[in-house]
Each structure stands twice: as structure tokens, then as C-alpha cells.
Amino acid sequence: MKRNFLFAWYQTPRGKLQKQLELDYLQRSITVSCKQIILQIGGLGWENEFIDCELYRNYTIVDTKDLGYSGARKIRAKAHHLPLQSDSVDMIILPHLLEFDLSRFQTMREIERILKPEGVLVVLNFNPWSLWVRYQYIWDKKLADSWRGHFIGRGRILDWLKLLNFEVISLAQFNFDSIVSTHSKHTCNLYSIFATAYAIKAIKRRYSIIPLTPVKNFNPRLALVNSVLFRKDDPL
16 A cells, blocks of 8 residues: 555645545545544544544554554554444544555455444545546656556445445535535546545444244134124014
């Protein structure tokens, strides 16, 4: 996993704009209480700008190189092999990690394992069709040499989430001047080649199977309601 391209991109003028938009988005997306457990996989270094790590003491950053804000709690581990119990995390944030993870689908399985039922997942990815990101990648040799990632389309992430029983509740796109967000029912209408990145917010669903009980065969019976009996010799 090599994310030098991400950190170098944040230093460019367009990258700084994207960083500010992502910062605003993450501030609004963190909706769990300060006592619940939030896990960020992949350190950024500026986590203190979108969350108060002193207030959210259960905010933990997982990174193989121990990257991230110095005041936050950290775990040095691989994303596809998390040393955490199943159903133990309330919210997980993936800031531009899957593009650089060779075991990205195994990472998604680990996320599904440790996230609690009804837990929240927030994924940030580069837009694979962004002309600006492609241009920066081709033009700047420094960034190109450090690129060891794979652009992942929004549709593929949505397929993975559906396969893992996640319900997508919102989708957002980051343009250079604004954030375009919509509900999951209208995600198909949200698409732009000018957006540099996108975000997906989903909830883990766990469906329980209700066993079917055998149906017993009962003999049908006739019931007489308000019936009146007559004798043969009674006059009608």
C-alpha cells in the first residue's frame, strides 16, 4: 500500500480545495456519539481538523506506517487483517485507502466483520474519470512515480457493498467549488467527470432468517351458528 500520490495531491492547488471539501464532508458524516467506537483505516495526518480527538477518545487510526494525527489513538496493522473483535466498531472511515490496497476486497470483508449491525461506513475514493486527477498523474513525474494505486469506479464499490449486505444511504461528489450530495435512491443521477473524488455512506444490515414451521393438517368441521331444530310434526 503506497499513498504518496494522495499526500502529494493534497499539496497541489486543486488538492487543497478537495481536502477542504472532504474535511467539511467528514465533519457532517461523523454522527455517532463520543462514547462509541470510530475506526479510521489509513492515516491522513490532519484528523484533528475534522474531529476532536480529545472529546472522541474512542477514535482510533489503523495504519501500517503509524501515520495520522499524533493526538489520536493508533493501531499499527494491515487493513486486510485487523486485530479487532467481530461486531465491535460503531463507525468506520476509509479515506482513499482502497485505491492503494492490493487486498481491497479482503479489507472490505474485514470491515464487514468488525462493524456492528447498523454501523456506519464512509468511503472516500478518487473519481476514476476525473480529468484533473488523470492530468496531474500524467503531467507530474514526481506524482506519477509515486503512484501505485488502482482507480476504482463508484459502481464497483456499490456492488461490493451490496454483496456484503450494506445499504447505501447517500452519495456525494467533490467538485472544486462545492459538494453535490444525494440520497441513495437518486445515486444513478449523480455523475460528473469533473468531480475529483466521491464519497459513499452506507449502513451494515444484518438480516435474520425466520425458520418455517410445518403446517398441520386439520380435519375441517362444520359449525352451526344460531341453529334452530324442528320436529317433523311441528307446524312451519
